[in-house]
């Protein structure tokens with residue numbers, strides 16, 4: 001057993017994917033797991049063979065990990081990142097990086113070691129393949145993308161805290177799609193957004209429509225909803241139509257990637273290749289968690305900046321803030337990273 005020594009803080013709902021994926025990551029192993037709830041920490045320890053802790057400060061002092069994986073909800077990311085900085089430990093942190101952009105800036109201000117946001121959508125196999133085709137010139141110069149994530153899946157059942165937040169789908173899910181838009185079409189000049197509160201019992205918006213103008217001149221549209229009645233429900237797939245001056249790429253339901261060019265259509269199968277422990281319903285997500293964590297370790301070991309470093313994620317977060325500002329003002333807003 002060799003490689004970097006890691007610790008996971010927060011062993012709740014989504015961290016189960018992290019914990020299982022860490023067992024397959026090359027170049028790292030988890031030596032400590034920590035949760036305020038000792039039963040959750042013990043269950044995580046049983047899964048990974050790591051030592052269980054219920055206090056993050058004493059865990060850092062005793063275990064001296066090389067990196068920490070923060071998988072708690074966003075309100076606790078700043079104090080835990082501060083603790084990591086005090087112990088000179090590199091950080092991978094779940095999205096959203098923080099509840100607001102001021103907190104993101106503060107975290108980046110005190111962080112001296114590598115830091116990456118666990119932004120896993122761009123590490124989903126269909127999106128890796130789509131971007132690879134775009135970069136290889138399959139559509140020529142892109143001028144338009146339509147990015148859709150509309151579902152009736154009950155997200156609040158697994159994450160009950162989502163019903164209480166004032167900023168709901170854009171901060172929780174739209175943030176992934178904004179990162180995907182940047183991944184495919186580059187940085188954004190301005191953004192326009194409309195939201196609707198469509199989920200009874202939820203405080204925040206459960207549907208949103210966003211229009212982005214990219215610095216390249218391309219435009220994209222993001223549509224997302226947690227209250228769409230649709231069969232078959234594509235959850236948790238992102239569906240994309242991307243057009244350029246030579247052709248277009250359509251990422252359809254069930255991982256069918258169509259390439260249209262010169263009157264011809266070619267179809268590629270871009271289904272995930274999930275790890276053995278994956279649940280079929282979550283294969284797309286679980287494979288992307290493994291890919292994200294492997295990317296982080298590869299970057300940490302080679303000294304490269306991760307694709308979704310803290311500094312990069314600040315730009316995605318600025319789009320979230322600009323989207324909410326636009327929903328309030330009714331005008332297009334310029335992101336301020």
Ligand SMILES: NC(=O)c1ccc[n+]([C@@H]2O[C@H](COP(=O)([O-])OP(=O)(O)OC[C@H]3O[C@@H](n4cnc5c(N)ncnc54)[C@H](O)[C@@H]3O)[C@@H](O)[C@H]2O)c1
Nearest residue numbers: 010011012013014015034035036071072073074094095096
């Ligand atoms: N990338 C994705 O696709 C995806 C999907 C779902 C959730 N998430 C994100 O994952 C994060 C966690 O969400 P969740 O639903 O798993 O939350 P959760 O509430 O189920 O789990 C959080 C855990 O952190 C523990 N915790 C809180 N403060 C702690 C502290 N100071 N020290 C140690 N443990 C502490 C809690 O006891 C809890 O067990 C959120 O930021 C959420 O947005 C990401």
